Amino acid sequence: MSAISGLGAGNTTANNNTIAPNGATSAEGLSTMFLDLLVAQISHQNPLDPMDGTQYVSQLAEFANVESLQSLKIDSGKNLELQASQQALQATALIGKQVDVAADTILLEQAAPVKGAVNLGVEAQSVTVRLYNAQGQLMEQQELPFTGVGTLRFAFEQQEAGGYYVQADANINGKPQPLTTLLSGEVERVSVGSNKDDIILQVNGLGNHALLDTNQLAFGGNS
Structure with a gap:
Protein backbone atom coordinates (compact mmCIF):
# COMPACT_ATOMS: atom_id res chain seq x y z
CA MET A 1 0.00 0.00 0.00
CA SER A 2 2.87 2.37 0.81
CA ALA A 3 4.34 1.96 -2.67
CA ILE A 4 1.02 2.84 -4.28
CA SER A 5 0.62 5.89 -2.03
CA GLY A 6 4.09 7.10 -2.93
CA LEU A 7 3.38 6.72 -6.65
CA GLY A 8 0.16 8.66 -6.30
CA ALA A 9 1.97 11.50 -4.55
CA GLY A 10 4.59 11.62 -7.28
CA ASN A 11 1.92 11.79 -9.98
CA THR A 12 0.20 14.65 -8.17
CA THR A 13 3.43 16.65 -8.18
CA ALA A 14 4.03 15.95 -11.85
CA ASN A 15 0.50 16.98 -12.75
CA ASN A 16 0.84 20.23 -10.85
CA ASN A 17 3.96 21.06 -12.85
CA THR A 18 2.10 20.70 -16.14
CA ILE A 19 0.02 23.80 -15.51
CA ALA A 20 1.57 27.09 -16.55
CA PRO A 21 0.85 30.31 -14.62
CA ASN A 22 -1.61 31.39 -17.33
CA GLY A 23 -3.64 28.19 -16.89
CA ALA A 24 -2.28 26.49 -20.01
CA THR A 25 -0.21 23.34 -20.07
CA SER A 26 3.46 24.37 -20.12
CA ALA A 27 6.05 22.86 -22.45
CA GLU A 28 7.93 21.46 -19.44
CA GLY A 29 4.71 19.96 -18.13
CA LEU A 30 4.00 18.33 -21.49
CA SER A 31 7.48 16.81 -21.49
CA THR A 32 6.98 15.34 -18.02
CA MET A 33 3.54 14.05 -18.94
CA PHE A 34 4.80 12.43 -22.13
CA LEU A 35 7.73 10.74 -20.41
CA ASP A 36 5.41 9.37 -17.69
CA LEU A 37 3.10 7.96 -20.36
CA LEU A 38 6.01 6.55 -22.36
CA VAL A 39 7.46 4.80 -19.28
CA ALA A 40 4.04 3.39 -18.42
CA GLN A 41 3.58 2.20 -22.00
CA ILE A 42 6.94 0.41 -22.04
CA SER A 43 6.38 -1.09 -18.59
CA HIS A 44 3.01 -2.53 -19.51
CA GLN A 45 3.69 -3.71 -23.05
CA ASN A 46 3.23 -7.38 -23.88
CA PRO A 47 6.68 -9.01 -23.61
CA LEU A 48 5.58 -11.59 -26.19
CA ASP A 49 4.61 -8.85 -28.62
CA PRO A 50 6.73 -5.77 -27.80
CA MET A 51 6.24 -2.49 -29.63
CA ASP A 52 8.42 -1.73 -32.62
CA GLY A 53 11.17 0.78 -31.78
CA THR A 54 10.14 2.95 -34.72
CA GLN A 55 6.83 3.55 -32.99
CA TYR A 56 8.65 5.16 -30.08
CA VAL A 57 10.61 7.35 -32.49
CA SER A 58 7.39 8.37 -34.21
CA GLN A 59 5.78 9.25 -30.88
CA LEU A 60 8.83 11.30 -29.89
CA ALA A 61 8.68 13.21 -33.18
CA GLU A 62 4.97 13.94 -32.74
CA PHE A 63 5.54 15.05 -29.18
CA ALA A 64 8.39 17.36 -30.25
CA ASN A 65 6.02 19.08 -32.69
CA VAL A 66 3.34 19.50 -30.02
CA GLU A 67 5.88 20.84 -27.53
CA SER A 68 7.23 23.36 -30.05
CA LEU A 69 3.74 24.60 -30.91
CA GLN A 70 2.82 24.93 -27.23
CA SER A 71 5.99 26.92 -26.51
CA LEU A 72 5.29 29.15 -29.51
CA LYS A 73 1.72 29.74 -28.33
CA ILE A 74 2.85 30.73 -24.83
CA ASP A 75 5.59 33.03 -26.17
CA SER A 76 3.17 34.66 -28.62
CA GLY A 77 0.69 35.29 -25.80
CA LYS A 78 3.38 36.95 -23.71
CA ASN A 79 4.45 39.13 -26.65
CA LEU A 80 0.86 40.26 -27.28
CA GLU A 81 0.41 41.18 -23.62
CA LEU A 82 3.69 43.14 -23.68
CA GLN A 83 2.66 44.99 -26.85
CA ALA A 84 -0.73 45.87 -25.34
CA SER A 85 0.96 47.23 -22.19
CA GLN A 86 3.41 49.30 -24.24
CA GLN A 87 0.58 50.65 -26.40
CA ALA A 88 -1.41 51.68 -23.32
CA LEU A 89 1.68 53.37 -21.87
CA GLN A 90 2.29 55.28 -25.10
CA ALA A 91 -1.36 56.32 -25.24
CA THR A 92 -1.08 58.06 -21.85
CA ALA A 93 1.47 60.40 -23.45
CA LEU A 94 -1.38 61.79 -25.58
CA ILE A 95 -3.08 63.38 -22.56
CA GLY A 96 -3.08 67.14 -23.12
Whole structure:
Protein backbone atom coordinates (compact mmCIF):
# COMPACT_ATOMS: atom_id res chain seq x y z
CA MET A 1 0.00 0.00 0.00
CA SER A 2 2.87 2.37 0.81
CA ALA A 3 4.34 1.96 -2.67
CA ILE A 4 1.02 2.84 -4.28
CA SER A 5 0.62 5.89 -2.03
CA GLY A 6 4.09 7.10 -2.93
CA LEU A 7 3.38 6.72 -6.65
CA GLY A 8 0.16 8.66 -6.30
CA ALA A 9 1.97 11.50 -4.55
CA GLY A 10 4.59 11.62 -7.28
CA ASN A 11 1.92 11.79 -9.98
CA THR A 12 0.20 14.65 -8.17
CA THR A 13 3.43 16.65 -8.18
CA ALA A 14 4.03 15.95 -11.85
CA ASN A 15 0.50 16.98 -12.75
CA ASN A 16 0.84 20.23 -10.85
CA ASN A 17 3.96 21.06 -12.85
CA THR A 18 2.10 20.70 -16.14
CA ILE A 19 0.02 23.80 -15.51
CA ALA A 20 1.57 27.09 -16.55
CA PRO A 21 0.85 30.31 -14.62
CA ASN A 22 -1.61 31.39 -17.33
CA GLY A 23 -3.64 28.19 -16.89
CA ALA A 24 -2.28 26.49 -20.01
CA THR A 25 -0.21 23.34 -20.07
CA SER A 26 3.46 24.37 -20.12
CA ALA A 27 6.05 22.86 -22.45
CA GLU A 28 7.93 21.46 -19.44
CA GLY A 29 4.71 19.96 -18.13
CA LEU A 30 4.00 18.33 -21.49
CA SER A 31 7.48 16.81 -21.49
CA THR A 32 6.98 15.34 -18.02
CA MET A 33 3.54 14.05 -18.94
CA PHE A 34 4.80 12.43 -22.13
CA LEU A 35 7.73 10.74 -20.41
CA ASP A 36 5.41 9.37 -17.69
CA LEU A 37 3.10 7.96 -20.36
CA LEU A 38 6.01 6.55 -22.36
CA VAL A 39 7.46 4.80 -19.28
CA ALA A 40 4.04 3.39 -18.42
CA GLN A 41 3.58 2.20 -22.00
CA ILE A 42 6.94 0.41 -22.04
CA SER A 43 6.38 -1.09 -18.59
CA HIS A 44 3.01 -2.53 -19.51
CA GLN A 45 3.69 -3.71 -23.05
CA ASN A 46 3.23 -7.38 -23.88
CA PRO A 47 6.68 -9.01 -23.61
CA LEU A 48 5.58 -11.59 -26.19
CA ASP A 49 4.61 -8.85 -28.62
CA PRO A 50 6.73 -5.77 -27.80
CA MET A 51 6.24 -2.49 -29.63
CA ASP A 52 8.42 -1.73 -32.62
CA GLY A 53 11.17 0.78 -31.78
CA THR A 54 10.14 2.95 -34.72
CA GLN A 55 6.83 3.55 -32.99
CA TYR A 56 8.65 5.16 -30.08
CA VAL A 57 10.61 7.35 -32.49
CA SER A 58 7.39 8.37 -34.21
CA GLN A 59 5.78 9.25 -30.88
CA LEU A 60 8.83 11.30 -29.89
CA ALA A 61 8.68 13.21 -33.18
CA GLU A 62 4.97 13.94 -32.74
CA PHE A 63 5.54 15.05 -29.18
CA ALA A 64 8.39 17.36 -30.25
CA ASN A 65 6.02 19.08 -32.69
CA VAL A 66 3.34 19.50 -30.02
CA GLU A 67 5.88 20.84 -27.53
CA SER A 68 7.23 23.36 -30.05
CA LEU A 69 3.74 24.60 -30.91
CA GLN A 70 2.82 24.93 -27.23
CA SER A 71 5.99 26.92 -26.51
CA LEU A 72 5.29 29.15 -29.51
CA LYS A 73 1.72 29.74 -28.33
CA ILE A 74 2.85 30.73 -24.83
CA ASP A 75 5.59 33.03 -26.17
CA SER A 76 3.17 34.66 -28.62
CA GLY A 77 0.69 35.29 -25.80
CA LYS A 78 3.38 36.95 -23.71
CA ASN A 79 4.45 39.13 -26.65
CA LEU A 80 0.86 40.26 -27.28
CA GLU A 81 0.41 41.18 -23.62
CA LEU A 82 3.69 43.14 -23.68
CA GLN A 83 2.66 44.99 -26.85
CA ALA A 84 -0.73 45.87 -25.34
CA SER A 85 0.96 47.23 -22.19
CA GLN A 86 3.41 49.30 -24.24
CA GLN A 87 0.58 50.65 -26.40
CA ALA A 88 -1.41 51.68 -23.32
CA LEU A 89 1.68 53.37 -21.87
CA GLN A 90 2.29 55.28 -25.10
CA ALA A 91 -1.36 56.32 -25.24
CA THR A 92 -1.08 58.06 -21.85
CA ALA A 93 1.47 60.40 -23.45
CA LEU A 94 -1.38 61.79 -25.58
CA ILE A 95 -3.08 63.38 -22.56
CA GLY A 96 -3.08 67.14 -23.12
CA LYS A 97 -2.32 66.72 -26.84
CA GLN A 98 -4.53 67.70 -29.77
CA VAL A 99 -5.65 64.77 -31.93
CA ASP A 100 -7.85 64.39 -35.00
CA VAL A 101 -10.81 62.02 -34.84
CA ALA A 102 -13.52 61.19 -37.37
CA ALA A 103 -16.44 63.38 -36.24
CA ASP A 104 -18.73 66.07 -37.59
CA THR A 105 -20.16 67.46 -34.34
CA ILE A 106 -18.40 69.16 -31.44
CA LEU A 107 -19.56 70.61 -28.12
CA LEU A 108 -17.59 73.62 -26.91
CA GLU A 109 -17.75 74.14 -23.15
CA GLN A 110 -16.25 77.59 -23.59
CA ALA A 111 -15.42 79.90 -26.47
CA ALA A 112 -12.81 78.31 -28.74
CA PRO A 113 -11.90 77.77 -32.41
CA VAL A 114 -13.25 74.76 -34.32
CA LYS A 115 -10.40 73.03 -36.13
CA GLY A 116 -10.01 69.91 -38.20
CA ALA A 117 -9.11 68.41 -41.56
CA VAL A 118 -10.39 66.52 -44.59
CA ASN A 119 -8.57 63.89 -46.63
CA LEU A 120 -8.70 63.95 -50.41
CA GLY A 121 -8.18 60.66 -52.19
CA VAL A 122 -8.50 62.17 -55.67
CA GLU A 123 -7.95 65.63 -57.11
CA ALA A 124 -10.83 68.09 -56.82
CA GLN A 125 -11.61 71.45 -58.40
CA SER A 126 -12.56 72.93 -55.02
CA VAL A 127 -13.19 71.98 -51.38
CA THR A 128 -15.80 73.74 -49.23
CA VAL A 129 -16.23 73.44 -45.45
CA ARG A 130 -19.24 74.87 -43.60
CA LEU A 131 -19.83 75.43 -39.88
CA TYR A 132 -23.38 75.28 -38.49
CA ASN A 133 -24.58 75.96 -34.94
CA ALA A 134 -26.93 73.66 -33.00
CA GLN A 135 -29.95 75.44 -34.53
CA GLY A 136 -28.75 74.66 -38.07
CA GLN A 137 -27.70 78.26 -38.82
CA LEU A 138 -24.69 78.62 -41.13
CA MET A 139 -22.01 80.37 -39.09
CA GLU A 140 -19.11 80.38 -41.53
CA GLN A 141 -18.03 78.91 -44.86
CA GLN A 142 -14.51 78.38 -46.14
CA GLU A 143 -13.03 77.50 -49.52
CA LEU A 144 -9.88 75.53 -48.78
CA PRO A 145 -6.72 76.16 -50.82
CA PHE A 146 -6.26 73.06 -52.97
CA THR A 147 -2.84 71.48 -53.43
CA GLY A 148 -3.82 68.05 -54.74
CA VAL A 149 -4.41 64.66 -53.13
CA GLY A 150 -3.76 64.63 -49.40
CA THR A 151 -4.86 66.32 -46.17
CA LEU A 152 -6.33 69.81 -46.08
CA ARG A 153 -6.70 71.51 -42.73
CA PHE A 154 -9.29 74.11 -41.77
CA ALA A 155 -9.93 76.37 -38.77
CA PHE A 156 -12.99 78.43 -37.87
CA GLU A 157 -11.93 81.21 -35.54
CA GLN A 158 -13.26 81.74 -32.01
CA GLN A 159 -16.81 80.43 -31.59
CA GLU A 160 -19.10 80.84 -28.60
CA ALA A 161 -19.76 77.92 -26.26
CA GLY A 162 -22.30 75.46 -27.62
CA GLY A 163 -22.79 72.67 -30.13
CA TYR A 164 -21.63 72.85 -33.75
CA TYR A 165 -21.85 70.76 -36.90
CA VAL A 166 -19.21 70.69 -39.66
CA GLN A 167 -19.96 69.70 -43.24
CA ALA A 168 -17.44 69.38 -46.09
CA ASP A 169 -17.68 68.52 -49.75
CA ALA A 170 -15.39 68.48 -52.76
CA ASN A 171 -16.22 69.48 -56.32
CA ILE A 172 -14.95 66.54 -58.40
CA ASN A 173 -15.53 66.61 -62.14
CA GLY A 174 -18.26 69.18 -61.66
CA LYS A 175 -20.16 67.16 -59.05
CA PRO A 176 -20.20 67.78 -55.26
CA GLN A 177 -18.97 64.82 -53.23
CA PRO A 178 -19.35 64.70 -49.41
CA LEU A 179 -16.13 64.33 -47.42
CA THR A 180 -15.56 62.75 -44.01
CA THR A 181 -14.50 65.43 -41.55
CA LEU A 182 -11.84 65.04 -38.88
CA LEU A 183 -12.22 67.37 -35.90
CA SER A 184 -9.45 68.30 -33.48
CA GLY A 185 -9.72 68.11 -29.70
CA GLU A 186 -7.57 67.74 -26.62
CA VAL A 187 -7.19 64.30 -25.05
CA GLU A 188 -8.41 64.53 -21.46
CA ARG A 189 -7.96 60.95 -20.32
CA VAL A 190 -7.04 57.46 -21.53
CA SER A 191 -8.75 54.27 -20.43
CA VAL A 192 -8.78 50.58 -21.34
CA GLY A 193 -12.12 49.12 -22.46
CA SER A 194 -13.55 45.66 -21.87
CA ASN A 195 -10.77 44.25 -24.05
CA LYS A 196 -7.21 44.94 -22.94
CA ASP A 197 -6.38 45.90 -26.54
CA ASP A 198 -9.27 48.39 -26.66
CA ILE A 199 -7.71 51.71 -25.63
CA ILE A 200 -10.17 54.60 -25.42
CA LEU A 201 -9.33 58.30 -25.68
CA GLN A 202 -11.70 60.81 -24.09
CA VAL A 203 -11.41 63.86 -26.34
CA ASN A 204 -12.68 67.22 -25.10
CA GLY A 205 -15.92 68.14 -26.88
CA LEU A 206 -15.80 65.06 -29.12
CA GLY A 207 -16.54 62.18 -26.73
CA ASN A 208 -14.80 58.81 -26.57
CA HIS A 209 -12.82 57.37 -29.48
CA ALA A 210 -10.72 54.24 -29.88
CA LEU A 211 -6.99 54.87 -30.16
CA LEU A 212 -6.90 52.91 -33.43
CA ASP A 213 -9.55 55.28 -34.87
CA THR A 214 -7.49 58.35 -34.08
CA ASN A 215 -6.34 59.75 -37.39
CA GLN A 216 -3.22 61.61 -36.34
CA LEU A 217 -1.82 64.21 -33.99
CA ALA A 218 -3.33 67.55 -34.93
CA PHE A 219 -0.96 70.24 -36.09
CA GLY A 220 0.05 72.54 -33.27
CA GLY A 221 0.72 69.88 -30.60
CA ASN A 222 -0.44 71.06 -27.20
CA SER A 223 -3.48 73.27 -27.02
